[in-house]
Amino acid sequence: MTAAETREDKKRIRKIIHIDLDAFFCAVEELLDPSLAGKAFAVGGAAGERGVISSCSYPARRFGVHSAMPTGQALRLCPELILVHGHYAEYQKASRKTMEILEDMTPLVEQISIDEAFLDMTDLPESGRVIALYIQSMVKTKVGLPCSLGVASNKLVAKIANNRGKSENRTGSPPCAIKVIPPSEEAAFLAPLPVDELWGIGPKTAAHLNKLGITTIGDLAAQADAWLDTHFGDYGHSLSRHARGIDHREVVNFHDTKSISNEVTFSQDVHDEQELHATLRRLSDKVGSRLREDRFLASTVRIKIRWPDFSTFTRQVTLDEPFDQDSIIFEAALGLFNGIWQKDQPVRLLGVGAGNLQAFAVQMNLWETRSDRERRLLKAVDEIRDRFGKDVIQRGTRLTKKSTPKE
Ligand SMILES: [Mg+2]
Numbered sequence: 001m002t003a004a005e006t007r008e009d010k011k012r013i014r015k016i017i018h019i020d021l022d023a024f025f026c027a028v029e030e031l032l033d034p035s036l037a038g039k040a041f042a043v044g045g046a047a048g049e050r051g052v053i054s055s056c057s058y059p060a061r062r063f064g065v066h067s068a069m070p071t072g073q074a075l076r077l078c079p080e081l082i083l084v085h086g087h088y089a090e091y092q093k094a095s096r097k098t099m100e101i102l103e104d105m106t107p108l109v110e111q112i113s114i115d116e117a118f119l120d121m122t123d124l125p126e127s128g129r130v131i132a133l134y135i136q137s138m139v140k141t142k143v144g145l146p147c148s149l150g151v152a153s154n155k156l157v158a159k160i161a162n163n164r165g166k167s168e169n170r171t172g173s174p175p176c177a178i179k180v181i182p183p184s185e186e187a188a189f190l191a192p193l194p195v196d197e198l199w200g201i202g203p204k205t206a207a208h209l210n211k212l213g214i215t216t217i218g219d220l221a222a223q224a225d226a227w228l229d230t231h232f233g234d235y236g237h238s239l240s241r242h243a244r245g246i247d248h249r250e251v252v253n254f255h256d257t258k259s260i261s262n263e264v265t266f267s268q269d270v271h272d273e274q275e276l277h278a279t280l281r282r283l284s285d286k287v288g289s290r291l292r293e294d295r296f297l298a299s300t301v302r303i304k305i306r307w308p309d310f311s312t313f314t315r316q317v318t319l320d321e322p323f324d325q326d327s328i329i330f331e332a333a334l335g336l337f338n339g340i341w342q343k344d345q346p347v348r349l350l351g352v353g354a355g356n357l358q359a360f361a362v363q364m365n366l367w368e369t370r371s372d373r374e375r376r377l378l379k380a381v382d383e384i385r386d387r388f389g390k391d392v393i394q395r396g397t398r399l400t401k402k403s404t405p406k407e
Contacts, residue, residue: 013183014122015151016251017132018158020166021098021115021139022146022174025055028094029084031144038173041082044071054086062172097143102135107259107300107316107355108251118155120251123316128152132178146174152181156199156247160190163197186245191218198242217243250312260294261302261353262286269308269346276347280333283352288326296357297322301332304351305340312349313340322358329354 021027025043030036040060045051051071063078075081095114102109108120121131128151139147148169150162158181165179181189190198196206198217212231214220221243228236241247253259262283270276280303291298302316315336323329333352341347 014120014153015124015128015131016153016155016158017119017121017128017135018150018155018162019102019117019119019135019139020148020162021095022148022166022176023055023057024094024115024145025086025091026057027145027174028087028090030057031094032087032090033084036082036084039082040065040078040080041084042071042074043084043086044074046071046083056081058172058174061170094143094145098139098145098147101138101142103356105131105135107253107302107353108314109253110251118158118251120314122314129178129180132180136176136178146176148175148177150179150181152186153183154186154245154247155249155251156242157181157186157189157245159199160193160197164193187218187221187243190243190245191216191221193217195220195243198239200242201239248311250314259300259302259353259355259357260287260290260296260298261304261351262290263304263349263351265306265349266347269348271344271346273343276337276341276350277334279350280337280352281330283350284330284333285326287352287354288324288329291324291354291357296354297324298329298354299323299356299358300354301329301336302351302353302355303333303336304349304353305337305347306349308346308348310348315340316355318356 026036026041029041029043036057038059040057040063042053042056042060042065044053044055053065053067053069053071053074055067056065056074060074060078060081063081065074065078065081071083091114098115099109099111099117102117102119106119106121106123110118112118119135121128124131126134132149132151135149136147139145148162148166150158150160150165152158152161161179161181162177165177166175168179169175169177193216195201195209195214195217196203198220201209208231209215209220214223220239223236223240225237228240232239264279264283270279299322300316300318302314304312304314306312317332317336319328319332329352
């Protein structure tokens with residue numbers, strides 16, 4: 001482990017959750033036809049059509065049936081297997097409903113397949129296990145589906161924890177597993193597992209590693225740099241980091257229509273408080289402008305800070321009234337910033353975002369605006385920006401300066 005990695009690990013212990021719906025297609029089919037519950041059934045092509053199984057119920061799995069298996073073979077293993085034609089529009093609907101529950105809890109939701117997502121819950125004070133239990137019960141009561149969750153300090157370990165949790169709960173019914181790996185126990189958790197359970201190691205790499213005598217993740221973690229170089233080059237070093245349970249990848253919300261954000265990477269690290277505040281204000285103004293342009297109201301303000309060693313923090317706050325005003329965004333962003341920045345600490349990147357967006361029209365009559373005057377003023381400001389360019393009007397500290405640095 002390098003010195004930078006040690007520093008980064010100490011600075012920031014994240015709470016990352018991987019959620020996976022249990023036998024998703026089959027669970028939805030059971031909602032559509034409750035008589036399927038407890039039976040060995042599968043969604044997939046009929047035997048005569050040389051189809052394959054796309055999802056099978058837990059009772060079917062006890063016979064050795066699994067997804068991607070040819071239907072004929074599945075029927076030989078389990079002659080009473082009931083074959084169901086898939087209802088894909090229903091799966092999409094159930095997936096969307098589940099993701100909406102998650103997005104209500106945090107804007108940091110990264111959906112990685114129809115029934116899987118990563119969540120960054122670092123900002124919630126509750127323990128990972130409590131959050132996971134809460135999500136599990138919400139998804140069960142609101143969508144009617146069982147799910148399993150892995151909790152760890154990073155995506156890699158959370159995902160593997162979830163896989164392990166599920167396979168440790170093989171009972172013929174949905175596992176509904178929750179497996180938590182406490183911070184600093186990542187490497188110890190991974191060490192005894194077969195090396196092909198390391199996320200990203202395909203069958204080819206696994207076979208190659210086995211030939212070299214590496215069978216567990218711990219074996220891989222124990223290899224020296226020179227060995228990694230010889231056999232895998234640069235890729236070896238990232239494999240080794242993963243084998244030791246280190247993964248700095250962020251949870252990224254790809255379909256980011258649910259949030260609007262702006263960030264700036266400084267050409268030289270900035271430690272001057274005034275300049276940092278002015279940057280926050282400028283970024284807040286831009287976010288506000290975008291919200292109004294796209295006719296959204298937001299409920300959550302988020303900031304992102306990157307230190308010179310590239311470690312990155314995000315903090316967010318949800319306000320009790322929807323907003324689109326620059327000053328509200330700035331005040332919230334400044335509060336978040338002051339919560340983590342220490343005087344003279346150099347900053348490499350600053351970002352401000354607004355999340356939990358809703359269309360402006362929906363909410364317009366529902367809340368008493370505390371700042372109609374400000375709204376009119378901002379409308380005028382936006383019109384001027386439209387006509388003369390975005391940098392013409394800057395507030396506060398930037399107001400008197402003639403030019404501002406470009407991002
Ligand atoms: Mg699943």
